[in-house]
Amino acid sequence: MASAGGDQALKLLGVWDSPYVNRVQIVLNLKGLSYEYVEEDLHNKSELLVASNPVHKKVPVLIHGGKPVAESQVIVQYLDEVFVASGPSVLPADPYERANARFWAAFVDDKVGSPWYTVLFAREADKKADAAARIVAALETLEGAFRECSGGTAQFFGGGGIGLVDVVLGSYLGWFKVIEKMVAVRVLDTTRTPLLATWGERFRAADPVKGVLPDDVDKVLEFLQTFLDLQIQKQELPMAGGGNLKVLGVWTSPFVIRVRVVLNLKGLPYEYVEENLGNKSALLLGSNPVHKSVPVLLHDDRPVNESQIIVQYIEEVWAGVGPAVLPSDPYERAVARFWAAYIDDKVGSAWLGMLFKCRNEEDRAEAVARAEAALETLEGAFKECSKGKPFFGGDGIGFVDVVLGGYLGWFGVINRLIERRLIDPARTPLLAAWEERFRAADAAKGIVPDDVDKMLEFLQTLRSLSNYKPE
Structure with a gap:
């Protein structure tokens, strides 16, 4: 088996029957990479696991040369990118x-x-x-x-x-x-x-x-x-390169917004098609038959779906055009993917809860608390990732910036509904300053909505389509 060698040794923290751990083990085997496996006790988690994945405190964690990489799909892609010459590729070249x-x-x-x-x-x-x-x-x-x-x-x-x-x-x-x-x-x-x-x-x-x-x-x-x-x-269980570009979207969608910001960052011309979610176009249904949702990027009529996937696709196809959205270093790229996934998991689910799933004020307060807790975690992440620079991506807008920035328009709506700021300068001063910089960036101007009254009116339309009925 190929050895990572020296200070580049590989260590995997896992649990034997976890599908997320198993997939990492399979890719390590596929690549012929030697590694140390450490079986974790999930009821008495090791200090190494907690320190290596302080956000989720879960397996798997891959430690490469002393640096931790968390989340199984992130780890798999990290291995494929770092050990390109070892064994077969897991991801296609195209x-x-x-x-x-x-x-x-x-x-x-x-x-x-x-x-x-x-x-x-x-x-x-x-x-x-x-x-x-x-x-x-x-x-x-x-x-x-x-x-x-x-x-x-x-x-x-x-x-x-x-x-x-x-x-x-x-x-x-x-x-x-x-x-x-x-x-x-x-x-x-x-x-x-x-x-x-x-x-x-x-x-x-x-x-x-x-x-x-x-x-x-x-x-x-x-x-x-x-x-x-x-x-x-x-009591931890739940109680029960070129070519024509076209974007199918909805103007308020944070997932659409992030795609449009990246296209602007790259300076790529594209046609934007506003979809009616109450009467979805045949083009949308044909381009995304699985989820039937926006955004969809059509590149020479070939559809790419799911916003984070679209952003990475744009980055890879137009690698030499405009600023890079993802870091060139594989470890930093894995860190960026981790925080982007965290945002859609923790902030995105709370956003959906606040606007579309809460039946009463108690439900809304719980969703707001989850969002604020996630943003406090992201305050620390910003300090770590930005290294004192203006954005998560450093001097310029990066992957984590566009993912979190996509929600800013809705944060304005939520601020009015809860009568306080989600990104509070007293509680999260770094993020508050970051928000102002992101909104002012040329790539975001005209894309991130700022008309709260118009968005509130549109919210009622969205709620009627989703049969939202608060108590």
Whole structure:
């Protein structure tokens, strides 16, 4: 096996049955990289884990030369970028195919991973059954994706060899057997998803996968029960290059805004098409048939979906045009991706809660508290990432800036609704100053909305479309 060697040694902190840890192990094996594996006790987390991932305090964490990288998909891409010469590539060389792989990898963790968690931890049988049905539906979608990605003849999503989508989906295979025993539903069915069923057998038989995925269902169930018992005791379980560019979007969407800011940063001309979410265009539905949502970037009529994926696609295709949005150093790039994911997870979910999901003032206050807590964490992240410079990205706007900056228009609306500032100069002075700089940047002018009255009026339209009915 290839050695990282010396002060560049690799260490992986994990838990043996975690699909997120397993996918990192598979890629390390695929690359032929030697590493030290440290099994963590999630009820007595090591100081190393807590210090290496102070935000989530979760596995996996890869430590490379003493520097930690967290979040499994971030780690996988980091390994592919740092160890380019070691073993096969996990991501395709072509930027469009790479964006497509990232899209389906994100789809897997969203549509398979989320209900997987519900099957394991929900207390009610009907919720477990509903979640299992959602997994099955997602796999039926992935059956079509496999046919498309593999070209109908290749053995894997990645073509002739294992790629990003393979390791992300494949990491759940051990747990599929557990789910089948828990809820008596066949997850990968040879009749319903024949291509995926055959793919699953090939994936399990691949050398980098052997010995990694859990295959003792009873042992996994025993481990799960122990975990559940301890969680209940602690009350931690939930209570139940060129070409024509076109952007399909909605003017208030933070996800659309970040794409438009990056296009402006790069100085790329594009056609903007405002979508009516109450009567979505055939172009939108045809370009994003999975989620049917904005933004969609059409590059020479080829669609790229999901805002963070679009931003990275633009960065990779137009690498020599305008300022770089992602750092050139692989570790700093991984850090930027981590914080961008954190923002959409913690700030984005609270934003949705405040505007579209809260049924009463108590719900709203809880969502506001979550947003403020996340912004306080981001205050520290800004201090660390900016190193005293104006933006998360240093002297210029970077990946984390555009992701967080996309929400600023809605922060103005929320400020009025809660009668105080989310980004409070007293509580988060660095972010407050950053907000002013971001709004004033040429790339953001005219893109980040600032008419609160107009946005409040549009909010009512959005709420009516989503059947929002506060108490």
